[in-house]
Amino acid sequence: MIEKLSSIGNFIGRTPLVHLEHPTVDLYAKLEFHNLMGSVKVRPAYYILKSAIESGRVTQDTTVIESSSGNFGIALATLCKRLGIKFIPVIDPNINPSYENLLRSLSYRVEKVEERDKTGGFLLTRVQRVNDLLRDIPNSFWTNQYGNIDNFNAHYKGLGTELAEHFDELDYAFVGVSSGGTISGVSRRLKDKFPNVRIVAVDSVGSVIFGTPPKKRYIPGIGSSMVPDILREAVIDEVFHVEEVDTITGCYQLFEDHCIFGGGSSGTSYYAIQQYFKDKIFEKRPKVVFLCPDGGTPYADTVYNQDWVQDIREKNSVQIQS
Ligand SMILES: Cc1ncc(COP(=O)(O)O)c(C=O)c1O
Incomplete structure (x- = not known):
């Protein structure tokens, strides 16, 4: 891999x-x-996946999950496609339509939340959906761009x-x-x-x-x-x-x-x-x-x-x- x-x-x-x-x-x-796929976000996507593979946390059977309606999701979808592993982005209705099409072409499955969170945005609802997916899908891995130290390291x-x-x-x-x-x-x-x-x-x-x-x-x-x-x-x-x-x-x-x-x-x-x-x-x-x-x-x-x-x-x- x-x-x-x-x-x-x-x-x-x-x-x-x-x-x-x-x-x-x-x-x-x-x-x-x-950069590949047109944004800075492929840097952390690459680094996070690489270190998760090296530590054995991500294997050929892992499903990678992330809350992203944008560049990070596109970058991860591309890298996971290349690796032949499943990727599920969690998106929301604010997504740019061409990004949604691209994610649907590159990903194993797309989860779209519809309810706004208490701040009026969708981020917290998306994170909740990520947690539900992590609970329901065995051998799943959340890249967690908001908290993963490898985002910093990248x-x-x-x-x-x-x-x-x-x-x-x-x-x-x-x-x-x-x-x-x-x-x-x-x-x-x-x-x-x-x-x-x-x-x-x-x-x-x-x-x-x-x-x-x-x-x-x-x-x-x-x-x-x-x-x-x-x-x-x-x-x-x-x-x-x-x-x-x-x-x-x-x-x-x-x-x-x-x-x-x-x-x-x-x-x-x-x-x-x-x-x-x-x-x-x-x-x-x-x-x-x-x-x-x-x-x-x-x-x-x-x-x-x-x-x-x-x-x-x-x-x-x-x-x-x-
Ligand atoms: C276009 C663009 N600019 C800036 C940023 C901010 O980068 P970071 O998430 O590392 O704070 C992002 C993150 O998605 C982005 O897509």
Whole structure:
């Protein structure tokens, strides 16, 4: 099994790090959408499966289960397909329709929850369904991206090391947060090499990760309706919250300024950087890196669809007035 998994290791990691023109900072973007299946999430999917196979926890007869409506589910489904083992993603009605089709093509079975949880989202209902499946299916394994230390390890050893090795000095890293795996691993690895680097966690308004009130969110990949356990490992200096309408602005700006066709969290970080540095003056231009965790194509019906954008802007203005 390990040989089969290792054979696709070449398609994971070593993603491009590009230097971008910027008026005030020395800006770099790490293009994680160059990974297999188009997102950063294949890094933890690969690492978690590899270490579970090595420890004997996952065998040819195991059923892998995960709560994911997005990139992590797609990555796991692909790797499990390659390994010839069963995978059951637990999804919810907010899933992007093309992701649902893809998961249904790649997975053994798909479980879709319909009831909202007490926060108004679906995450807690999905986790409940995962627990039911784990109880009912013998030899099942929950990859548990929100709590598995190998989510942290994947990013400490992979993405974090790639960034640390590239730079001689680094002043800021802007990292979008959902399960918290990326920021945990990347922040710890960067702080090891650059103790003074400022780690800025980027989150969506309406996410509860950093103790702010819940609000309905429409853009996947960033934010969460629970506080992930894995976040305990992160070293965070500041948190920057971005409204979803501004995420959309950030996505379009990133495309117009640099021809980077990024997903929601890429635009969120880019918007945060513009706001964060707009009134700051430095003697020496600071070195700043941010991540582009996935590309824009999965958002063709949402962020890059003018009707959808109009709808979100109207919903947002109603919320601001009320
Ligand atoms: C597009 C995108 N950006 C950012 C993240 C956040 O990464 P993490 O879950 O490691 O916090 C995710 C996670 O699913 C994602 O899909």
